[in-house]
Amino acid sequence: MDxxxxxxxxxxxxxxxxxxxxxxxxxxxxxxxxxxxxxLRTGDKDYLDLAKRMAKGTAILFAVGAVSGTVLSFExxxxxxxxxxxxxxxxxxxxxxxxxxxxxxxxxxxxYLYGRGRIPPRLHLAAGVLVxxxxxxxxxxxxxxNAFMNLPAGVAMVDGRLVVQDPAAAMFSPPWAHETLHSxxxxxxxxxxxxxxxxxxxxxxxxxxPLFRKAFAISLVVAxxxxxxQPLTGHFAAHQIARQQPVKLAASEALxxxxxxxxxxxxxxxxxxxxxxxxxxxxxxxxxxxxxNDPDATVAGLDEVPPEERPPVLLTHxxxxxxxxxxxxxxxxxxxxxxxxxxxxxxxxHPAFLWAMxxxxxxxxVALEAGWLVTEYGRQPWIVRGLLRTRDAVTxxxxxxxxxxxxxxxxxxxxxxxxxxxxxxxxxxxxxxxEGGAHGP
Amino acid sequence: xxxELAIAVVIVTALVLYALLAGADFxxxxxxxxASGPRKGEQRALIERVIGPIWExxxxxxxxxxxxxFTGFPSAFAAISIALxxxxxxxxxxxxxxxxxxxxxxYDSRSDTAQQRWGVVFSIASVLAPLLxxxxxxxxxxxxxxxxxxxxxxxxxxxxxxxFPIIVGLFALALFAFLAAVYLTHEAPTPELADxxxxxxxxxxxxxxxxxAAAFAASFSGAPRVSAGLTGxxxxxxxxxxxxxxxxLAFWALWKRRFWMARIAAAGQVALIVVGWAASQYPxxxxxxxxxxVAAGNARTLRLVLWAIxxxxxLLIPSLLILFRIFQRSSASRGR
Numbered sequence: 001m002d003x004x005x006x007x008x009x010x011x012x013x014x015x016x017x018x019x020x021x022x023x024x025x026x027x028x029x030x031x032x033x034x035x036x037x038x039x040l041r042t043g044d045k046d047y048l049d050l051a052k053r054m055a056k057g058t059a060i061l062f063a064v065g066a067v068s069g070t071v072l073s074f075e076x077x078x079x080x081x082x083x084x085x086x087x088x089x090x091x092x093x094x095x096x097x098x099x100x101x102x103x104x105x106x107x108x109x110x111x112y113l114y115g116r117g118r119i120p121p122r123l124h125l126a127a128g129v130l131v132x133x134x135x136x137x138x139x140x141x142x143x144x145x146n147a148f149m150n151l152p153a154g155v156a157m158v159d160g161r162l163v164v165q166d167p168a169a170a171m172f173s174p175p176w177a178h179e180t181l182h183s184x185x186x187x188x189x190x191x192x193x194x195x196x197x198x199x200x201x202x203x204x205x206x207x208x209x210p211l212f213r214k215a216f217a218i219s220l221v222v223a224x225x226x227x228x229x230q231p232l233t234g235h236f237a238a239h240q241i242a243r244q245q246p247v248k249l250a251a252s253e254a255l256x257x258x259x260x261x262x263x264x265x266x267x268x269x270x271x272x273x274x275x276x277x278x279x280x281x282x283x284x285x286x287x288x289x290x291x292x293n294d295p296d297a298t299v300a301g302l303d304e305v306p307p308e309e310r311p312p313v314l315l316t317h318x319x320x321x322x323x324x325x326x327x328x329x330x331x332x333x334x335x336x337x338x339x340x341x342x343x344x345x346x347x348x349x350h351p352a353f354l355w356a357m358x359x360x361x362x363x364x365x366v367a368l369e370a371g372w373l374v375t376e377y378g379r380q381p382w383i384v385r386g387l388l389r390t391r392d393a394v395t396x397x398x399x400x401x402x403x404x405x406x407x408x409x410x411x412x413x414x415x416x417x418x419x420x421x422x423x424x425x426x427x428x429x430x431x432x433x434x435e436g437g438a439h440g441p
Numbered sequence: 442x443x444x445e446l447a448i449a450v451v452i453v454t455a456l457v458l459y460a461l462l463a464g465a466d467f468x469x470x471x472x473x474x475x476a477s478g479p480r481k482g483e484q485r486a487l488i489e490r491v492i493g494p495i496w497e498x499x500x501x502x503x504x505x506x507x508x509x510x511f512t513g514f515p516s517a518f519a520a521i522s523i524a525l526x527x528x529x530x531x532x533x534x535x536x537x538x539x540x541x542x543x544x545x546x547x548y549d550s551r552s553d554t555a556q557q558r559w560g561v562v563f564s565i566a567s568v569l570a571p572l573l574x575x576x577x578x579x580x581x582x583x584x585x586x587x588x589x590x591x592x593x594x595x596x597x598x599x600x601x602x603x604x605f606p607i608i609v610g611l612f613a614l615a616l617f618a619f620l621a622a623v624y625l626t627h628e629a630p631t632p633e634l635a636d637x638x639x640x641x642x643x644x645x646x647x648x649x650x651x652x653x654a655a656a657f658a659a660s661f662s663g664a665p666r667v668s669a670g671l672t673g674x675x676x677x678x679x680x681x682x683x684x685x686x687x688x689x690l691a692f693w694a695l696w697k698r699r700f701w702m703a704r705i706a707a708a709g710q711v712a713l714i715v716v717g718w719a720a721s722q723y724p725x726x727x728x729x730x731x732x733x734x735v736a737a738g739n740a741r742t743l744r745l746v747l748w749a750i751x752x753x754x755x756l757l758i759p760s761l762l763i764l765f766r767i768f769q770r771s772s773a774s775r776g777r
Contacts, residue, residue: 071533078522088512089512089739095512096505096509102504106501107761107763164741168745170742396593410537410538
């Protein structure tokens with residue numbers, strides 16, 4: 001592998017790793033404060049236990065997210081010094097705001113984790129709410145940076161030097177709305193589906209422990225709402241991308257030629273040399289409808305740009321297929337869950353349904369990672385579209401194989417440790433919790 | 442004051458706070474490694490209790506400094522990242538292992554051997570990270586990182602694998618260990634435990650003084666511009682004098698077991714060392730090729746960032762004070 005590939009692999013690995021913890025840092029605190037609020041309201045001790053369990057999970061995942069995020073902030077320079085040298089001040093504003101949001105999260109997480117019993121319950125709950133809100137804010141700000149890289153605004157090249165003309169326009173570059181919306185919902189969805197699967201398994205194994213059922217119910221609500229909302233935000237995103245980043249849409253859908261009434265492809269292996277897609281199911285005019293709400297609309301193809309400016313079609317298309325496929329399954333399952341809940345007037349707990357949720361539990365994370373790959377592959381060969389190519393931004397440091405393998409090893413080690421710890425935390429049935437449930441404060 | 446100087450002041454402030462808070466964390470890890478005597482377990486428990494609630498917040502000061510560095514001075518950030526790729530990567534590994542090991546240890550079951558293994562990882566990383574951090578600072582100050590027309594020409598090892606940066610690394614390690622020991626004297630619930638850390642603080646205080654002298658001596662050949670800044674400038678003298686006064690005060694207060702005063706004095710000493718380093722280096726960001734003014738980013742963006750910092754501080758400083766207050770009070774009440 002050459003320097004560029006090692007650098008991309010290390011950056012990709014670090015982001016793929018961090019993104020899971022970042023997502024958990026946004027969604028777990030929400031479930032934690034919901035449980036805590038229910039405890040304060042009902043006095044049902046199960047909710048207190050649930051809030052405590054979620055707090056432990058949040059603490060473990062947040063810590064690993066914090067350190068992997070620190071690694072990323074350094075890696076921006078270690079791997080892409082030219083990008084930071086040219087654009088550091090431009091992306092600095094959203095990064096600085098993200099830093100503050102992250103700081104707020106760390107402070108209030110400290111207060112929440114160690115403050116139970118030391119500060120009044122309402123204040124303690126408020127600290128939890130601030131943890132959830134600042135996690136949300138930090139995801140929002142960091143996604144703004146990605147939006148800028150996809151479609152820079154507010155900057156111009158003057159005599160070969162990059163000049164920031166409007167810092168606010170650079171911060172809110174055109175893709176900001178659909179990117180932040182789509183990725184934030186994805187974070188809730190990924191975490192909630194993982195939690196649903198875990199608690200479905202716990203309900204199956206210990207059907208008489210009410211705590212597990214309550215945890216399953218709360219996670220299922222969050223999972224269901226986000227899974228149904230996500231295709232809508234995805235549609236909005238496709239709509240925007242068709243106008244703002246037509247090359248990315250063309251690569252995602254493997255549309256080699258510009259055409260009216262473009263079909264939507266399901267599956268398929270695009271061949272970049274021949275410009276053909278094998279084994280795909282075509283939905284006639286599907287892409288035109290998806291992108292422009294018009295079956296006859298013309299959709300730009302990859303032929304609009306010279307070959308050296310096209311993203312890797314196979315990888316972008318496959319990632320897109322995986323994201324959409326996983327999203328569809330999750331939306332379908334959520335519809336079934338809603339139907340079952342409506343018919344039985346309670347949380348569905350049929351073993352077949354629980355098993356389906358267990359099997360679906362990784363899908364949110366799969367979709368999150370695949371969606372992120374779509375946006376990153378789809379931007380290539382640019383690190384900042386139209387202004388800086390990825391290969392021109394890479395560090396001149398010659399021995400990139402060493403840090404790549406080092407970080408690969410470290411991340412595998414950390415992933416194993418985190419999973420082991422979380423499994424241990426989750427399998428523990430709270431000692432004071434007798435079967436059938438203990439009630440009252 | 443131009444926006445770039447204002448950003449530089451905020452970066453130095455963040456680094457001071459990082460040294461005071463995370464530095465003490467790192468030092469805590471060192472004492473965890475060196476825990477000994479009849480109260481070994483109590484020492485470790487105290488360290489864990491004091492670090493637990495605040496380490497994540499402490500850690501953010503570094504992220505803030507990095508973000509402000511690449512926002513305020515993008516080309517300097519690029520040059521430092523290229524020239525110091527190796528020590529920065531190793532420092533990051535230290536940060537990763539330290540943070541995760543500490544958390545894993547806190548949430549793993551108490552009786553395990555896994556617990557001890559995480560403890561070992563935590564303390565080794567706590568020793569390596571400040572050592573490398575000091576090397577990085579030493580290399581930036583040494584004048585051995587050369588940048589010509591935006592290209593780093595000085596190689597990837599020689600600027601930091603040199604006597605001066607290594608002595609600065611050892612100095613940073615000793616300083617953080619000293620700071621942690623002083624803090625822990627005040628936090629200790631029993632006089633015996635406080636005395637354990639008092640002895641450690643006094644011993645490391647001596648080491649700090651020796652290494653400071655060694656760093657100063659090495660700076661004449663290893664970092665000529667900094668040594669000129671240290672000795673030749675009228676505005677740096679009061680800083681060094683004040684640092685000395687605080688150092689002596691910290692020693693005296695430790696000797697007299699006035700732990701609260703020792704803590705204030707040690708914190709003042711460390712803060713002034715960081716400020717003194719920054720002032721001696723001014724106006725260079727990477728000695729001798731990059732000044733603050735040359736590396737400064739877009740002035741309009743920097744002004745907006747300064748507004749964001751002002752707004753963020755209004756939110757953060759009270760929250761941080763609440764965090765510290767809650768845990769100060771509780772650890773004091775538990776001490777009785």
